[in-house]
Amino acid sequence: MIVGVVKETFPGERRVALVPGVLPYITKRGAEVIVEGGAGLEAGYTDAEFEEKGAKIVADHAEIYAKADIVCTVRTYAANLDKGAGDLDLYRKDQVIIGLSEPLTAQEPIDKITATGVKLFALELIPRTTRGQAMDVLSSQATVAGYYCVALAQTTLPKMFPMMMTAAGTIKPAKVFVIGAGVAGLQCIASAKKAGAVVYGFDVRPEVKEQIESLGAKFLEIEVADARGEGGYARELTDEEKARQRELMADQIAESDVVITTAAVPGKKAPMLIPADVARRMHTGSVIVDMAAERGGNCELTKAGETVVDSGVTILGPTNIPTNLPFHASQMFAKNVQNLLDLLITNEGELQIDMEDEIIVGTLECEDGQIIHKMAREIFGLQPLEEPKQEQAPAAEAVAEGSNA
16 A cells, blocks of 8 residues: 655645554554655655655656556645645546545536546535544635734734833733634634733534633624524525625724634535625725635635735735644644545555445545536436445344344
8 A cells, every 4th residue: 555645836835645644553454655755845844754654756646657556635636726636647546545525516527526536525525523633624724824814914014913011101002803612713812812912702503602712702792693504603694694694793893903704605605704895994904804805705806815905904815824834734634634534544454435424425526437426416417326235134033033043
C-alpha cells in the first residue's frame, strides 16, 4: 500500500495534504508514503522533514499518481479546474483520491472524475457527527479562517479593538458583529473578544445562543422560526424569513465598526444578508469581512477576492482563507486526513472500504464509474441507485429445527 502526497497546483494554495508529523501513524500500519518534492515548502515543511519521518521524496508529479494506491491532496481536479485538469489523465481505475472536491456543486467536473473509475473521497462530505469530528476538514479549516478574518479586520479598521485608559484620554472599544455562529463564527467571536472588542453574535439556530454568550459576546435577539437543518448546518430560510432577518439586523450592522459574515448553506449560493443600502449606513472607516465571498457573498457589495470601498465602508471578500496561515491549516488538515486513512488502511497495510461505516458511505462520492453519494445524486438530478437485495431470512420453522439439531 502506497500513500502519495502531491504538491498543490491551485493558484495561491500554500497548504499540503499531509505533514511530517502524521506520517508515523500511517507507516506503522505497513503503508509506504511518497511525497512530491517541495509539496510542503510553502506551508513551512521541508523535504528533509518528510524524509526524517519515513517518506520517500519523488520529483515528478505524475509519478505520485502512477505509484500511489491512495493520493492525498488539498484540492482534487473538481476544486482546481484550471490547473488540475492534467490530473484527470493521471487518475487510475480503483485508485483512491482524497481531497476537497466541490462534491455538491461541480457536477461536470465530478462527472469527469467519475468516468476515470477512481474512488473519490470528497472531504466536504465528512458527516458532522461526534465520530466524524476527527476527520472534519471543514470545521478545522473554518477555525483557521475565523481567526484570520478577525486579524484581517483589525489591520483594516482605522481603530484599535480594545478599550484603553490613557493619559491622552479613554479609547472606546470597537464594536464587532458576527453573523453566523458555526465553527468559523464562534472562532471569530472568541478572537474578537480576546482582542478586546465588544462583540455581538447572531445565528438563526436558537440553540447557539448559549455558545455565543459563553464566549463573552452578546446574543442579538431576532425572532426567526427554528432554522436547524441537517448535519448541524442551518437550513435555508424562506424569502419572508430572510427579509425579516435583514430588517432586524440592519440597526446592529449600522452601529458596528466591524461586521463579519459567515453564513453558508451546503451546495447552495450564500444567502444575501446585507443589502447595499444597509452597508452604506455604516460610518466611514467601518469594515465588512465577508467570509462567504466564494459562495456569492452575504453582502450585496462583496466581490470575491477583492477589496471594495463604498461610501467610506471597506468590504473585504477573502477567498481560500485558510491558505493564509498554511502551517497550522496544513497541520489540522493533515490530522483530519490521517484519521480518515485509519479507516481505509488495515493494520496489515491493505486497503479496506467498509460500506457499513457511516463515515465511508457519507464521504465516498463515486466509484466504479458512477456517482454513489445519495445527496449528490439528488442534487444532480440522478435517479436513486438500487438498494442491494437482502438475503431472505430462513423461515421460523427452519430456524427452530436448526437450533434443535
